[in-house]
Amino acid sequence: MSEVRFxxxxxxxxxxxxxxxxxxxxxxxxxxxxxxxxxxTRGLLDKFGPERVRDTPISEAALAGAAVGxxxxxxxxxxxxxxxxxxxxxxxxxxxxxxxxxxxFGGQGxxxxxxxxxxGGGINAGPxxxxxxxxxxxxxxxxxxxxxxTVADAYGLTRTAIADxxxxxVIEHKALYAMKxxxxxxxxxxxxxxxxxxxxxxxxxxxxxxxMVAVALNAADELEQSGVLTEVIDLRSLQPWDETCVLNSxxxxxxxxxxHEAVEAFGVGAEIAARMADAGFDELDGPIVRVGAPFMPxxxxxxxxxxxxxxxxxxxxxxxxxLS
Amino acid sequence: xxxxxAQSTTDQVLGLYRGMRLVREVEERLGSLFADGEIPGFxxxxxxxxxxxxxxxxxxxxxxxxxxxxxxxxxxxxxxxxLDRFFLEVFxxxxxxxxxxxxxxxxxxxxxxxxxxxxxxGAGVSLAVGSALAHKLRGTGQIAVVFFGDGAxxxxxxxxxxxxxxxxxLPVLFVCENNGWSEFTESRRQxxxxxxxxxxxxxxxxxxxxxxxxxxxxAAARKAVEQIRAGxxxxxxxxxxxxxxxxxxxxxxxxxxxGDLETAMHSxxxxxxxxxxxxxxxxxxxxDKIKVDIKALVDxxxxxxxxxxxxxxxxxxxxxxxxxxxxxx
Numbered sequence: 001m002s003e004v005r006f007x008x009x010x011x012x013x014x015x016x017x018x019x020x021x022x023x024x025x026x027x028x029x030x031x032x033x034x035x036x037x038x039x040x041t042r043g044l045l046d047k048f049g050p051e052r053v054r055d056t057p058i059s060e061a062a063l064a065g066a067a068v069g070x071x072x073x074x075x076x077x078x079x080x081x082x083x084x085x086x087x088x089x090x091x092x093x094x095x096x097x098x099x100x101x102x103x104x105f106g107g108q109g110x111x112x113x114x115x116x117x118x119x120g121g122g123i124n125a126g127p128x129x130x131x132x133x134x135x136x137x138x139x140x141x142x143x144x145x146x147x148x149x150t151v152a153d154a155y156g157l158t159r160t161a162i163a164d165x166x167x168x169x170v171i172e173h174k175a176l177y178a179m180k181x182x183x184x185x186x187x188x189x190x191x192x193x194x195x196x197x198x199x200x201x202x203x204x205x206x207x208x209x210x211x212m213v214a215v216a217l218n219a220a221d222e223l224e225q226s227g228v229l230t231e232v233i234d235l236r237s238l239q240p241w242d243e244t245c246v247l248n249s250x251x252x253x254x255x256x257x258x259x260h261e262a263v264e265a266f267g268v269g270a271e272i273a274a275r276m277a278d279a280g281f282d283e284l285d286g287p288i289v290r291v292g293a294p295f296m297p298x299x300x301x302x303x304x305x306x307x308x309x310x311x312x313x314x315x316x317x318x319x320x321x322x323l324s
Numbered sequence: 325x326x327x328x329x330a331q332s333t334t335d336q337v338l339g340l341y342r343g344m345r346l347v348r349e350v351e352e353r354l355g356s357l358f359a360d361g362e363i364p365g366f367x368x369x370x371x372x373x374x375x376x377x378x379x380x381x382x383x384x385x386x387x388x389x390x391x392x393x394x395x396x397x398x399x400x401x402x403x404x405x406x407l408d409r410f411f412l413e414v415f416x417x418x419x420x421x422x423x424x425x426x427x428x429x430x431x432x433x434x435x436x437x438x439x440x441x442x443x444x445x446g447a448g449v450s451l452a453v454g455s456a457l458a459h460k461l462r463g464t465g466q467i468a469v470v471f472f473g474d475g476a477x478x479x480x481x482x483x484x485x486x487x488x489x490x491x492x493x494l495p496v497l498f499v500c501e502n503n504g505w506s507e508f509t510e511s512r513r514q515x516x517x518x519x520x521x522x523x524x525x526x527x528x529x530x531x532x533x534x535x536x537x538x539x540x541x542x543a544a545a546r547k548a549v550e551q552i553r554a555g556x557x558x559x560x561x562x563x564x565x566x567x568x569x570x571x572x573x574x575x576x577x578x579x580x581x582x583g584d585l586e587t588a589m590h591s592x593x594x595x596x597x598x599x600x601x602x603x604x605x606x607x608x609x610x611x612d613k614i615k616v617d618i619k620a621l622v623d624x625x626x627x628x629x630x631x632x633x634x635x636x637x638x639x640x641x642x643x644x645x646x647x648x649x650x651x652x653x
Contacts, residue, residue: 025461051461057491062484065450066457069468072439073389073458092481096444097451103643105432105440106413106423110646141644165646 001184007040007177009151010116012187013158014041014078018048021076024162025052027063028080028116037082038118038177060086064093064115071111071167072101078162084119084171085128087137098167099142110165114158118174120211120261121298121305130298130305132262137169138239138271144192145239147171149213151181153236156190164192171238173211173261195242197249201229204255204319207246207272209235212259212310219315230319238268246272247280254285255322259315264292286322291315334604340538341597342614343378347398348594349618350407353626354397354414354428358573362630363414365427368395372536372568375593376501377402377471379541380561383549384469389437389455391448391470394429395501396441399471404436407625417632423643424635437466446472446479449498453485456496456558467495467552475506477515477522486526486560493557497548498528500560501535503567508579523560535563536593539600566591 004012018024026044028036032055035042045053056063060081067077081087087094098111121130138145144166148154154172161168198213199220206216213234220230231249235241250256256276258269269290276288291310299305351371357363370377377398384390384403392399400410405421413420414428421431432440439455442448452470459466476482477500489496500519504511523530529551533544541563548559566588570577577585598611 054492057484057487059484059488061481062450062453062488065447065481065485066454066488069389069391069439069451069454069456070458071454072434072451073455073468074462075458077454092444092447093450097442097447101440102646103640104422104426104430105434106421106425107643108421108432109434144645 001182003180004151004183005177006151006154006179006181007038009154009183010040010158010172011042011044012183013155013162014044015047017159017162018044018052023074024076024078025054025070026078026080027054027056027067029056029058029082031055031080036080038174040177041080060089061093064090065097067113067115068093068097068101068111071113072109076112076162078114078116081115081117083129084117084133085131087117087133094137094143094167095140099140102166103142111167112165113167114161114170115167116170116172118172120173120175121309122175122211124300124302124305126300127297132260134171134238135262135267138268142167143239144168144237145171146192146237147173147210148236149176149198149210149234151179151183152187153190153196155183155187157236159189160192163189171210175211190236193237193240193242195245196234196236197231197245198234199230199232201231201253203229203253204257204323205231205233205246205249205253206257206259206315206319207233207235208259209238210261212261215310215312216259216315219312219319222312222316223319228319228323241272243275243279246276250276250280250283254283255319256280256284256288257291257315257318257322258288259291259310259318261309262292263295264290265295267292289318289322291318330604334601334606337539337597337601337604338606338610340378340382340542341594341601341611342618343382343402344374344538344594344597345614346618346621347374347377347401349622350401350410351397353622355569355573357626364416367428367573368571369569369573370395370398372588372592373501373503373565374398375538375541376499376535376563376565379538379563380469380471380497380499380545382542383545385466387437388466389439389452389459389468391439391452391455391468392441393445393448393472393476394441394443395473396431396471397428400431400433400438400441403438405431405433405438407621408628411625411629412632415629415632416635417629418635418639419632423639425640446476446482448472449476449482449485452496453489453494456489456494457492459495460492465553467497467549469497469499471499471501473506474500474502474504474511474515474519477511477519478506483522486522486528489558490526490528493555495552496558497545497552498558498560500562501565502562503565505567505571507571508575519560519562528558528560529556530560530562532562532564535565536591536596538593538597
């Protein structure tokens, strides 16, 4: 074990995958010489050369489309979209091309691309550099979506995404890049679609992912002081998501809270709540409560953004609501 | 030119004629099957534009990759797709290239490098650029080609792709199949520029040919492909042609000026090729035999497609994702 930062763990995963498989290439704005806007791809140009590590023009549509074409021709491209907000410019390639090719061509071929993109607020980046748009992507049949919360999963989920033959979106919370954590000297892949129990508890279940896992754990600490023991589930993978894990936890706690930084309405939480209201109906002893951002764009001012983003207090209030 | 050379040239032209006749027969049949209600969905025919698909494809190797568009039957057939699986797909049958999930707008056969027709205007352009990047990095000597219409010149992704292709000197041939129409509107009402000036803006070699002269298209494509394979970077070939059918079958084309359609039909590439062949000494019987043989091939494929089994929902939903090779169990 050694202590590394979240961004370094992703770098290590890219490095290991590129060492193992020469068909893996890296494409993105400023990923080569500058080493990425958040420094995640630093050193990879020197190690793997300019053929495999490529700075691209600011052309998200062509970049994503070219990745699909290259994948259909035998490469395994990893694309970095500088901020998740910019994925709007690459949506045709992801939604109409990458997601559908295997199905639409009758099972011929596959599109083994990885598209990495940072989401989330907390750095006062304003309405076009802070959004959490993962629900859009999780809604598209053919795409897989993961969102690591820990250093180990930053490595493990990135490796899994690269090894997967389907298009996988890796969502990285930009506030986590500098977070330190333990990484094994021989780190392993993280199985896709398998959640992690981040904390065990018996009174209520909090389902969350990404940067909100740490916030939920803080809320759980606070709740413990008043005698409420909450279980915190780190989903890790949003599409597919681990319905069995959530259902098992619900069978133990009988109370469910779902938390994400994305706006609450029509979000990932809505899907989980709907599934649990159906498959877990008999286990529920209280309302399913969602905690998410209000239905507005992420604001710039620190005071506004602090108010906008879910925090431990909001999660505590949600747990108390379903327990009351 | 020696007698042998002349004969070999005539044989090549006859081969091109045969290729065009096959595309024409396939599409005329699609038109009537659609009119009879046997084929559902949208059908976009390239009747009158066959010299473009056939002329360009004649310059390609089997393992070169090709990205197509919604008007893509000719590209698919010319790239070597099999008639039976093609018709099965258009009929929406399990035995089709896409197991009935794609239809006319998505026919693909990766085994011959056909990366798919495409329902999104301009989308194939970036796919071809990426495919060309793979060819370059893998050092295989293959090239990628993309067919797009003049309407696609207005799509942003096309501009991004031209820039990327030239910046990285990728082995890709951009074929602008200029039929004068952007769906229901004349392209001259939609474009402030043209393909040649666009290519020039990105430093891409470009040329324009008579897209209804299959010999001219084939010669230009052969030269462009040679240069691309030699590592000279991308090339844009504009083929000027005419659309003689609607945007899709069933389109009443009320937007066309009186007489426009009749004028367009005067430059039919098959009629022109036949005249060329006859004046070079090809007997009419040889041409007639091609027509009869091809009609028989299409008859067989259509009959088989009619009889094909319907696709199964369980099979379709199982293919949303691949059975991934993955790292973990």
